[in-house]
Amino acid sequence: MVSLVPSQTEWLYALGLEEEVVGITKFCIHPNHWFRQKTRVGGTKTVDMEKVAALSPDLVIANKEENVEGQVLALAEKYPVWLTDVNTVKEALVMMKDLSAVTGKQKIGALLLQEIENSLATWQPLGENKSALYLIWREPFMAAGDDTFIHSMLETMGLKNVLTGKKRYPELSPEELISLAPDYILLSSEPYPFKQKHLDEISEWLPHSKVLLVDGEIFSWYGSRMLHAVPYFRALAEQL
Numbered sequence: 001m002v003s004l005v006p007s008q009t010e011w012l013y014a015l016g017l018e019e020e021v022v023g024i025t026k027f028c029i030h031p032n033h034w035f036r037q038k039t040r041v042g043g044t045k046t047v048d049m050e051k052v053a054a055l056s057p058d059l060v061i062a063n064k065e066e067n068v069e070g071q072v073l074a075l076a077e078k079y080p081v082w083l084t085d086v087n088t089v090k091e092a093l094v095m096m097k098d099l100s101a102v103t104g105k106q107k108i109g110a111l112l113l114q115e116i117e118n119s120l121a122t123w124q125p126l127g128e129n130k131s132a133l134y135l136i137w138r139e140p141f142m143a144a145g146d147d148t149f150i151h152s153m154l155e156t157m158g159l160k161n162v163l164t165g166k167k168r169y170p171e172l173s174p175e176e177l178i179s180l181a182p183d184y185i186l187l188s189s190e191p192y193p194f195k196q197k198h199l200d201e202i203s204e205w206l207p208h209s210k211v212l213l214v215d216g217e218i219f220s221w222y223g224s225r226m227l228h229a230v231p232y233f234r235a236l237a238e239q240l
Contacts, residue, residue, distance in 0.1 A: 001059040011223035015105040088152040092222035125158030132159040190216035
């Protein structure tokens with residue numbers, strides 16, 4: 001099979017599909033030895049159809065947000081395509097269960113899902129009703145709206161997204177960003193690699209907001225990365 005979704009590639013690895021997965025994207029960086037050894041079939045939005053064809057997959061795993069519709073439709077004309085659409089923590093858990101079944105790995109999938117659910121159950125959401133803005137891009141600034149997996153993870157942590165009512169990833173001018181004045185501004189490590197200099201810049205604009213660099217994989221990768229969510233939430237809560 002070929003996986004075109006980094007977070008789901010990592011889930012396939014957790015399921016033990018070492019031999020079955022033959023192709024991944026250049027953004028499927030986990031696990032590292034898959035990234036180094038397996039055939040890369042382009043990017044999530046720039047799939048190389050010839051490289052996919054050379055692998056003759058019996059299944060292609062794609063995602064509505066991660067991949068380009070036209071490319072997914074073209075692939076579906078030649079191969080079975082399993083398309084996911086994940087926007088909440090609940091949907092992520094359902095996706096993982098379903099993908100475990102599709103790949104014949106229900107038993108290990110159930111064990112891993114139970115571990116994730118048990119871990120999430122130990123987390124006590126922050127109870128201070130603090131607002132947050134989660135930035136994923138710069139020039140222009142783009143942030144997570146309320147119909148994204150990131151939004152669901154913010155809710156799980158106990159933070160109120162200031163862009164509730166906004167869909168997908170709206171662009172924000174510096175002036176709009178300043179006017180939102182959230183309690184916290186979270187600068188993601190991906191897809192834009194925010195650094196300390198960006199934190200310093202935004203902190204100057206909003207001296208009353210706490211600005212932090214955060215791990216984008218924790219907030220946006222739906223899959224086995226969720227095993228690390230609660231320990232990360234606890235560490236981040238100490239900074240907040």
